[in-house]
Amino acid sequence: MSHEDGILLWRGCTYRNQLPEELKSIERVLRRVDVAFSTLEEGCCGYPLFLSGYQREARDLAVENIDEIGSFRLIVTACPACLRAFKEVYEEHFGLSLPPVLHLTQFLDEKVKEGVLTRDRLRPVKLKVMYHDPCELGRAMGVYEEPRRLLGLVPGLRLFEQRFTREASACCGGGGLLPAFFPSLASMAAARKLTQEDRVPEDLDAVVTTCPQCILNLRKGLEMWVEEEGLEDLQVLDLAQILDMALGG
Amino acid sequence: MGENFERLVGDYLQALWDAAMDDHIRLALSRAVESFRRNRAAAFKLYPWVEEKAERLREVKDYSLLHVDELAREVKDRVEDLHGNCIIAETVEEAMEYIGDQVKPGDVVVKAKSITSEELHLNPRLEELGCKVYETDLGEFIIQNLGSRPMHILSPAIHVSRERVAELFSKVMGREFPPDIPTLAGAAREFLREKFLEAKVGISGANAIAAETGTTFLIGNEGNTRLVTGLPEKHIVIAGLEKIVPTLQDGMLVVEVVSRYANYKAPAYVSLISGPSKTGDIEKQIVYGAHGPREYHVVLLDNHRREMIKDPVYRQALRCLRCGACLYECTIYPLVAGYYGYLYMGGIGAVFTKYLIGGMENAAPIAYTCTLCGRCKEYCPMKIDVPEMILKLRSELAERGLVPERVRGNVEEITGRKLE
Numbered sequence: 001m002s003h004e005d006g007i008l009l010w011r012g013c014t015y016r017n018q019l020p021e022e023l024k025s026i027e028r029v030l031r032r033v034d035v036a037f038s039t040l041e042e043g044c045c046g047y048p049l050f051l052s053g054y055q056r057e058a059r060d061l062a063v064e065n066i067d068e069i070g071s072f073r074l075i076v077t078a079c080p081a082c083l084r085a086f087k088e089v090y091e092e093h094f095g096l097s098l099p100p101v102l103h104l105t106q107f108l109d110e111k112v113k114e115g116v117l118t119r120d121r122l123r124p125v126k127l128k129v130m131y132h133d134p135c136e137l138g139r140a141m142g143v144y145e146e147p148r149r150l151l152g153l154v155p156g157l158r159l160f161e162q163r164f165t166r167e168a169s170a171c172c173g174g175g176g177l178l179p180a181f182f183p184s185l186a187s188m189a190a191a192r193k194l195t196q197e198d199r200v201p202e203d204l205d206a207v208v209t210t211c212p213q214c215i216l217n218l219r220k221g222l223e224m225w226v227e228e229e230g231l232e233d234l235q236v237l238d239l240a241q242i243l244d245m246a247l248g249g
Numbered sequence: 250m251g252e253n254f255e256r257l258v259g260d261y262l263q264a265l266w267d268a269a270m271d272d273h274i275r276l277a278l279s280r281a282v283e284s285f286r287r288n289r290a291a292a293f294k295l296y297p298w299v300e301e302k303a304e305r306l307r308e309v310k311d312y313s314l315l316h317v318d319e320l321a322r323e324v325k326d327r328v329e330d331l332h333g334n335c336i337i338a339e340t341v342e343e344a345m346e347y348i349g350d351q352v353k354p355g356d357v358v359v360k361a362k363s364i365t366s367e368e369l370h371l372n373p374r375l376e377e378l379g380c381k382v383y384e385t386d387l388g389e390f391i392i393q394n395l396g397s398r399p400m401h402i403l404s405p406a407i408h409v410s411r412e413r414v415a416e417l418f419s420k421v422m423g424r425e426f427p428p429d430i431p432t433l434a435g436a437a438r439e440f441l442r443e444k445f446l447e448a449k450v451g452i453s454g455a456n457a458i459a460a461e462t463g464t465t466f467l468i469g470n471e472g473n474t475r476l477v478t479g480l481p482e483k484h485i486v487i488a489g490l491e492k493i494v495p496t497l498q499d500g501m502l503v504v505e506v507v508s509r510y511a512n513y514k515a516p517a518y519v520s521l522i523s524g525p526s527k528t529g530d531i532e533k534q535i536v537y538g539a540h541g542p543r544e545y546h547v548v549l550l551d552n553h554r555r556e557m558i559k560d561p562v563y564r565q566a567l568r569c570l571r572c573g574a575c576l577y578e579c580t581i582y583p584l585v586a587g588y589y590g591y592l593y594m595g596g597i598g599a600v601f602t603k604y605l606i607g608g609m610e611n612a613a614p615i616a617y618t619c620t621l622c623g624r625c626k627e628y629c630p631m632k633i634d635v636p637e638m639i640l641k642l643r644s645e646l647a648e649r650g651l652v653p654e655r656v657r658g659n660v661e662e663i664t665g666r667k668l669e
């Protein structure tokens with residue numbers, strides 16, 4: 001099969017295996033903005049191999065993956081780790097060549113610029129949210145503005161600005177495979193981030209982010225370690241879920 | 250090896266967990282983090298050009314590392330010219346042998362500001378030689394008497410509450426103390442005062458060494474650096490090769506940058522020491538040993554630093570000024586203090602552990618604790634890219650089969666591949 005004009009939504013194994021609801025929102029949002037895309041029965045992008053030090057194995061997997069994805073016109077992924085794997089590890093580190101790859105927020109931001117995704121298509125979402133910069137997307141890939149512009153488009157949404165954002169933002173603790181090495185410490189870091197670093201207010205409805213690792217770890221942190229009053233109902237949502245709500249669910 | 254390694258990892262994780270569960274540590278650290286940030290903001294406001302200076306210093310440090318051999322020789326020449334002694338010690342043993350030759354059984358040794366000396370396991374070795382060793386920085390003094398290990402590079406006793414200090418001092422000094430910080434500081438002052446006077450040897454580190462004059466720069470706040478380097482007959486400086494910079498001006502740049510990033514507007518004391526004390530007041534005849542030390546020894550320690558310099562990724566670690574900024578902004582350190590580390594702490598500590606003390610096996614669990622978030626780099630005056638170094642270290646660890654089982658197992662599960 002030739003994919004020469006096609007867009008691939010690389011879903012990534014974390015979304016596929018652990019966040020099916022969030023993944024549905026991602027796919028629905030793309031359909032709502034009239035994007036025809038393909039998906040694959042993809043496995044791992046190889047990033048965990050690279051992170052844990054198994055570079056040779058990561059490269060082997062990259063070569064296998066390129067067989068499957070190399071002929072698409074564009075690859076879109078909502079997982080910053082996959083994004084970084086493709087752009088930094090495959091291309092820069094291993095010198096392999098790939099079609100252009102965009103993070104979902106970068107791709108949707110283009111749709112805004114093209115006039116496809118417009119404010120008048122969005123219904124109000126009456127929530128107070130805080131955007132958390134995933135380290136892999138922000139500091140690592142320099143994507144700070146696109147997610148904020150997308151959230152800024154949603155009527156009714158109020159944005160809480162935490163103490164540390166963008167380059168200075170506090171990591172959720174879910175990176176670097178710490179959740180594998182020491183899961184309780186990773187989730188404890190998430191709790192500290194929200195309460196001590198970000199100092200989330202009681203009336204915050206949701207922490208919004210756009211990384212499956214962050215979502216999982218922040219949720220675990222809230223569940224396991226946060227006892228502060230007023231934060232019992234705090235949710236952690238994927239940015240795509242907010243857009244999904246705004247686009248009519 | 251596998252089993253022992255896993256046991257080492259297990260012990261490390263247990264220590265991390267105990268620290269994470271310790272309310273004292275958490276409270277002490279969260280206070281420390283916030284007050285550090287407040288003080289740093291105040292210092293940066295007063296001296297807004299510090300970031301620019303840090304950038305300049307980065308260049309100086311890179312230059313110095315790449316010219317370390319000639320600069321070290323220059324230090325040696327200058328120090329000897331000024332009637333001091335200098336040795337470029339390739340190994341810990343060489344350094345220790347030299348220092349051992351400078352002390353006698355029964356000597357009282359006072360120390361200030363030298364984390365590098367820990368690479369030599371200096372205190373126990375001096376004790377084996379029959380010396381009595383006193384750490385004189387208040388924090389180090391507390392740690393030494395607790396028999397614990399330093400928990401921060403600048404504030405080693407960051408995790409110890411005033412109540413525990415009071416208890417400890419009562420035991421050490423044989424009388425009761427209230428948990429009142431000024432009283433406790435006064436008690437340490439009184440106790441150590443006589444040790445300074447008794448001491449035959451003073452040992453210090455260096456914040457910088459200027460090659461053009463062989464001058465040691467030493468920053469201090471408590472005043473103990475003055476006494477350690479001024480009262481005993483002998484002063485021994487122990488410094489890693491990376492502390493050398495070309496000129497006196499460069500040394501001042503280090504002082505300025507490290508103080509501001511370590512959250513001081515200005516440190517109380519900066520000592521510049523070039524050689525033993527001397528006088529020429531009688532007939533213009535210079536004699537050595539006036540009011541200050543008669544002997545001045547500089548031990549420049551390699552201990553794998555030159556090997557680090559040869560590696561373009563790891564080299565950057567040697568720009569480190571030990572300002573501690575990265576630790577306060579770390580994702581993990583504020584939860585567990587220096588247990589996230591070996592002697593040197595935090596993500597960068599993993600690299601120092603590999604090269605300077607502890608080796609690959611001890612570096613491994615530290616390397617896999619780092620979340621690779623990269624926030625430290627944003628706050629580091631030397632813009633040291635810790636994630637880049639950790640990734641390299643992890644690939645070396647994987648080559649040697651030193652990936653902790655929990656990590657390897659997880660990655661096998663995700664990728665469906667058998668590893669190793």
Ligand code: SF4
Pocket residue numbers: 568569570571572573574575576597628629630631632633
């Ligand atoms: S790595 Fe950077 S921030 Fe950390 S102690 Fe060294 S110079 Fe300071």
